[in-house]
Amino acid sequence: MTDKLLYEGLRILIIDDDREFSHSIEDFLQDRGFLHNYIDDGNLGIEKAVNNECDVVLLDLKMPKMSGIKVIREMKLKAPEIPIIIVSGTIDIKEAVTAVREGADEYILKPIYDMTELELCINRVWEKYLLKRQLEEYKQGLESLVFERTKQLQVKTEELTQSNELLKSEIVKRKHAEILLKKNTMNIIEAIEQERKRLSQELHDSVGQRLMFTKINLELLAKELKQENEKLNNAIEGVSLAGTEISSLIKSLYPVSIEKYSLLQNIKTLIESFEKISMINVEFGVEGNEPQIEKNVKLSIYRIFQEVLNNIAKHSDAQNVRIKMMFQNSELSAEISDDGIGVDFENEENLHSGTGLFSIQERIVQLNGNFNIRSKNGSGFTIEFKVVL
Numbered sequence: 001m002t003d004k005l006l007y008e009g010l011r012i013l014i015i016d017d018d019r020e021f022s023h024s025i026e027d028f029l030q031d032r033g034f035l036h037n038y039i040d041d042g043n044l045g046i047e048k049a050v051n052n053e054c055d056v057v058l059l060d061l062k063m064p065k066m067s068g069i070k071v072i073r074e075m076k077l078k079a080p081e082i083p084i085i086i087v088s089g090t091i092d093i094k095e096a097v098t099a100v101r102e103g104a105d106e107y108i109l110k111p112i113y114d115m116t117e118l119e120l121c122i123n124r125v126w127e128k129y130l131l132k133r134q135l136e137e138y139k140q141g142l143e144s145l146v147f148e149r150t151k152q153l154q155v156k157t158e159e160l161t162q163s164n165e166l167l168k169s170e171i172v173k174r175k176h177a178e179i180l181l182k183k184n185t186m187n188i189i190e191a192i193e194q195e196r197k198r199l200s201q202e203l204h205d206s207v208g209q210r211l212m213f214t215k216i217n218l219e220l221l222a223k224e225l226k227q228e229n230e231k232l233n234n235a236i237e238g239v240s241l242a243g244t245e246i247s248s249l250i251k252s253l254y255p256v257s258i259e260k261y262s263l264l265q266n267i268k269t270l271i272e273s274f275e276k277i278s279m280i281n282v283e284f285g286v287e288g289n290e291p292q293i294e295k296n297v298k299l300s301i302y303r304i305f306q307e308v309l310n311n312i313a314k315h316s317d318a319q320n321v322r323i324k325m326m327f328q329n330s331e332l333s334a335e336i337s338d339d340g341i342g343v344d345f346e347n348e349e350n351l352h353s354g355t356g357l358f359s360i361q362e363r364i365v366q367l368n369g370n371f372n373i374r375s376k377n378g379s380g381f382t383i384e385f386k387v388v389l
């Protein structure tokens, strides 16, 4: 026997019609520190269990008023957690199996000769009960934790859904703003082009015509004079030069040829005049066939080439320029590179010094395209872009 009582104060309820048996164990239970109560009626026993007046039940199977199996069944319904130890005088295997099936925890044979066995049995069922309770508490703790976490998760999900909605409406707003901006830029570009066209026509009709008539009149005068006059010849040459200059200005303001000829023809003419003016050599290559291109799109692409070549003439100090154009699937890809001094774009000032590159970018955006510029100090300048035709 153990010296120290492990479950002192445990309330044992004996439900048995055999008072002798109860007497036989009472002293032992008392000695081991258990509290005990005796009852010979199953119904009263169930009542005590339901009222929480006991911790462990010792139950006889054969009782006249109510069978032990019935008591187990009722008790498991009304106070399911209370451990039940069957104490039976007969070895009836079938009965023992039924009792365990109904929920009995242990089975001991009467009379009990070795009380240690009874003590161990009580200890076992009580330990099992405590373990079950711990497990239950743990499960409840876990469940409330899961509940708490699920609640937190729901709150977070709701927050996320809300911010997602906010983000969505923000995206829609931005898209609207972008469309508006694109429309506005398009309007500005169109207005500029119209103004250039008007200016070019005006220059052609006024200054251009006047210069032409002055030149014709001066030439007639020279013929009438019948002898060489150096001052007159210089005047004719000056007027003629002014005529050429004004006509190239008219062309650059608005190339009328854009409406009549293909993009490639216009670009070739642009390159020829660039080579003549800048004295820079251009290597030009084309892949694919140019499709039918709408006039405004043609003009926009022409303007991009015009600005890039102007920049080369103005800033590059280059000897050679390479231009590649490729028509494919209603798209134009182009690359223009020079072998000049290049520019350091790490220095923001260089990037935003003028409006040329900005207007190139705007035109490319309008044409649903994209572009890329590569340049380093001393290693040339390359711009590549792709636009939808």
Ligand SMILES: Nc1ncnc2c1ncn2[C@@H]1O[C@H](COP(=O)(O)OP(=O)(O)OP(=O)(O)O)[C@@H](O)[C@H]1O
Residues within 6 Å of the ligand: 311, 312, 314, 315, 316, 338, 340, 341, 342, 343, 350, 351, 352, 353, 354, 355, 356, 357, 358, 380, 381
């Ligand atoms: N081919 C090039 N080689 C070297 N630097 C270049 C070249 N093209 C552009 N740059 C640099 O990029 C800068 C920005 O070019 P951008 O066309 O925007 O302005 P800009 O030519 O100075 O002025 P604008 O075009 O308004 O008359 C230029 O000032 C120049 O420093």
Ligand SMILES: [Mg+2]
Residues within 6 Å of the ligand: 307, 310, 311, 354, 355, 356, 357
């Ligand atoms: Mg420029």
